[in-house]
Amino acid sequence: MEVFENIFAINHRFSLFFLGLLLLLASALSLANAKTHYHDFVIQATPVKRLCKTQNSITVNGMFPGPTLEVNNGDTLVVNVVNKAQYNVTIHWHGVRQMRTGWADGPEFVTQCPVRPGGSYTYKFTIQGQEGTLWWHAHSSWLRATVYGALIIHPREGSSYPFSKQPKRETAILLGEWWNANPIDVVREAARTGGAPNVSDAYTVNGQPGDLYSCSSQDTVIVPIDSGETNLLRVVNSALNQPLFFTVANHKFTVVGADASYVKPFTTSVLMLGPGQTTDVLISGDQTPSRYYMAARAYQSAQNAPFDNTTTTAILEYKSSACAAKNCSSNKPVMPPLPAYNDTATVTTFTTSFKSADKTLVPTDIDESLFFTVGLGLNPCPSNFNKSSQCQGPNGTRFTASMNNVSFVLPSNFSLLQAHHQRIQGVFTTDFPANPPRKFDYTGKCEPVPLPACCWD
Numbered sequence: 001m002e003v004f005e006n007i008f009a010i011n012h013r014f015s016l017f018f019l020g021l022l023l024l025l026a027s028a029l030s031l032a033n034a035k036t037h038y039h040d041f042v043i044q045a046t047p048v049k050r051l052c053k054t055q056n057s058i059t060v061n062g063m064f065p066g067p068t069l070e071v072n073n074g075d076t077l078v079v080n081v082v083n084k085a086q087y088n089v090t091i092h093w094h095g096v097r098q099m100r101t102g103w104a105d106g107p108e109f110v111t112q113c114p115v116r117p118g119g120s121y122t123y124k125f126t127i128q129g130q131e132g133t134l135w136w137h138a139h140s141s142w143l144r145a146t147v148y149g150a151l152i153i154h155p156r157e158g159s160s161y162p163f164s165k166q167p168k169r170e171t172a173i174l175l176g177e178w179w180n181a182n183p184i185d186v187v188r189e190a191a192r193t194g195g196a197p198n199v200s201d202a203y204t205v206n207g208q209p210g211d212l213y214s215c216s217s218q219d220t221v222i223v224p225i226d227s228g229e230t231n232l233l234r235v236v237n238s239a240l241n242q243p244l245f246f247t248v249a250n251h252k253f254t255v256v257g258a259d260a261s262y263v264k265p266f267t268t269s270v271l272m273l274g275p276g277q278t279t280d281v282l283i284s285g286d287q288t289p290s291r292y293y294m295a296a297r298a299y300q301s302a303q304n305a306p307f308d309n310t311t312t313t314a315i316l317e318y319k320s321s322a323c324a325a326k327n328c329s330s331n332k333p334v335m336p337p338l339p340a341y342n343d344t345a346t347v348t349t350f351t352t353s354f355k356s357a358d359k360t361l362v363p364t365d366i367d368e369s370l371f372f373t374v375g376l377g378l379n380p381c382p383s384n385f386n387k388s389s390q391c392q393g394p395n396g397t398r399f400t401a402s403m404n405n406v407s408f409v410l411p412s413n414f415s416l417l418q419a420h421h422q423r424i425q426g427v428f429t430t431d432f433p434a435n436p437p438r439k440f441d442y443t444g445k446c447e448p449v450p451l452p453a454c455c456w457d
């Protein structure tokens with residue numbers, strides 16, 4: 001990784017006038033300290049052993065999870081992705097507001113065609129007005145199960161965090177999902193059979209399942225803390241599908257940010273993150289020096305739908321504890337209570353605690369009103385399908401994701417952005433409905449799936 005000053009490196013040939021103008025502009029935009037960070041991401045198959053078995057996982061640079069990128073607000077990232085794997089791939093910079101850099105956003109066939117095996121693509125974008133934690137992940141099929149990493153955005157150089165206690169340490173906590181299988185095979189099987197994809201075999205913290213799984217204790221992640229100090233935990237739900245609870249035994253969190261925005265601080269003992277979400281929390285070393293489990297497991301409100309009900313753990317370890325100094329693998333960490341899988345009341349309390357850090361102006365003049373329902377429904381078995389092998393959803397149906405009852409079909413020749421930009425016909429239509437075709441109870445009270453008649457009209 002190399003860092004270059006982006007303003008001054010290239011303009012020896014410019015006249016002094018232009019240089020002066022540039023400098024003026026740069027300081028006016030307070031970009032004087034902005035840097036450009038260059039990275040190479042080599043997408044490659046790498047043996048990764050978890051839960052007693054080795055998978056030939058797709059990784060970035062052989063790392064699982066992938067490299068952590070650290071920038072300051074205002075910096076530019078240039079990431080050259082080289083695809084040495086056998087699958088098409090793209091990388092999405094999750095949560096980055098791609099201001100005028102739509103080509104760098106990453107969803108395959110939406111903003112770019114995927115990078116084919118043997119190909120490469122360079123992403124270039126600037127972080128503008130965002131501070132906190134984001135992450136990056138593959139955006140092609142289910143490669144993101146193993147192709148992901150943290151994207152940490154520090155305050156502008158010379159600035160500090162807008163909360164009173166400046167953290168002594170910072171730790172990224174990436175929650176993930178692990179399959180004892182090739183994740184690509186898992187999603188392909190589901191697409192073929194029409195049934196639900198197999199649920200994961202483990203959740204992970206920074207790629208490690210932790211003490212409660214077989215063959216995993218040796219590699220359980222240790223998060224250090226010292227008595228009296230404040231640490232910033234940057235929690236990311238990098239799981240594919242599962243909303244997760246996260247908690248630490250005997251400790252409270254002060255939530256200070258989410259999705260690279262500061263929030264009005266509030267305390268809680270449990271977080272819930274949907275897939276893709278991030279939450280920044282302060283944790284204080286204010287308990288008896290010892291070892292405490294940090295644990296994550298599913299929040300699952302849909303009844304009768306199978307889910308991975310296992311629990312991943314890492315260990316918050318006081319460096320001052322007698323235990324840390326000596327060999328203390330016999331000293332069992334304290335296990336926190338976790339909310340029930342379907343504890344929607346706890347989730348509601350948590351999610352309604354979020355308030356913006358400052359007064360925020362939002363547009364109030366609405367030109368166009370859109371109402372999107374996003375869901376997983378059931379399609380009847382098409383007549384040319386083999387009912388027993390291709391319609392394994394409930395009652396011989398096929399699971400089908402949709403928005404306003406329209407399913408997304410991947411284009412095969414152009415990305416949507418290219419088709420839009422070059423006015424290429426036949427790739428997308430412009431009649432996407434602004435409202436769902438029928439009203440129903442959107443609150444999810446009318447379980448179980450599939451929706452019985454009571455949910456409609």
Ligand SMILES: *[C@@H]1O[C@H](CO)[C@@H](O)[C@H](O)[C@H]1NC(C)=O
Pocket residue numbers: 088113114115116412
């Ligand atoms: C891979 O991407 C190319 C375009 O970049 C596309 O033509 C091809 O169909 C893709 N292959 C698969 C298996 O999706």
Ligand SMILES: *[C@@H]1O[C@H](CO)[C@@H](O)[C@H](O)[C@H]1NC(C)=O
Pocket residue numbers: 180181182185186189198
């Ligand atoms: C999904 O689970 C079933 C039942 O355990 C198993 O037979 C099948 O091989 C799994 N599929 C994949 C792709 O791992």
Ligand SMILES: *[C@@H]1O[C@H](CO)[C@@H](O)[C@H](O)[C@H]1NC(C)=O
Pocket residue numbers: 309
């Ligand atoms: C998880 O689900 C399995 C059945 O799928 C059940 O036997 C087991 O008791 C459950 N474990 C927990 C902790 O709920």
Ligand SMILES: *[C@@H]1O[C@H](CO)[C@@H](O)[C@H](O)[C@H]1NC(C)=O
Pocket residue numbers: 327328329330
């Ligand atoms: C620590 O103790 C355990 C048994 O309690 C033992 O298996 C392990 O080898 C010891 N590790 C070290 C580094 O001494």
Ligand SMILES: *[C@@H]1O[C@H](CO)[C@@H](O)[C@H](O)[C@H]1NC(C)=O
Pocket residue numbers: 340342344
């Ligand atoms: C949560 O699940 C339990 C069974 O595990 C059930 O008894 C209870 O009614 C469920 N609560 C809600 C709110 O769905």
Ligand SMILES: *[C@@H]1O[C@H](CO)[C@@H](O)[C@H](O)[C@H]1NC(C)=O
Pocket residue numbers: 386387388389
């Ligand atoms: C449908 O699939 C089943 C299971 O794969 C197979 O045994 C059967 O021959 C298939 N039927 C037809 C008509 O292809």
Ligand SMILES: *[C@@H]1O[C@H](CO)[C@@H](O)[C@H](O)[C@H]1NC(C)=O
Pocket residue numbers: 394395449450
């Ligand atoms: C499956 O179909 C039967 C008969 O049509 C119906 O009684 C049952 O409610 C259906 N089950 C689901 C889960 O849709």
Ligand SMILES: *[C@@H]1O[C@H](CO)[C@@H](O)[C@H](O)[C@H]1NC(C)=O
Pocket residue numbers: 405437438
């Ligand atoms: C949803 O789409 C399916 C498939 O296109 C169609 O058969 C069904 O009638 C639609 N449902 C509604 C409520 O419009």
Ligand SMILES: *[C@@H]1O[C@H](CO)[C@@H](O)[C@H](O)[C@H]1NC(C)=O
Pocket residue numbers: 411412413414424425426427
């Ligand atoms: C792109 O593919 C779509 C179908 O996938 C086809 O209808 C369209 O004609 C193609 N466009 C071009 C310019 O080849």
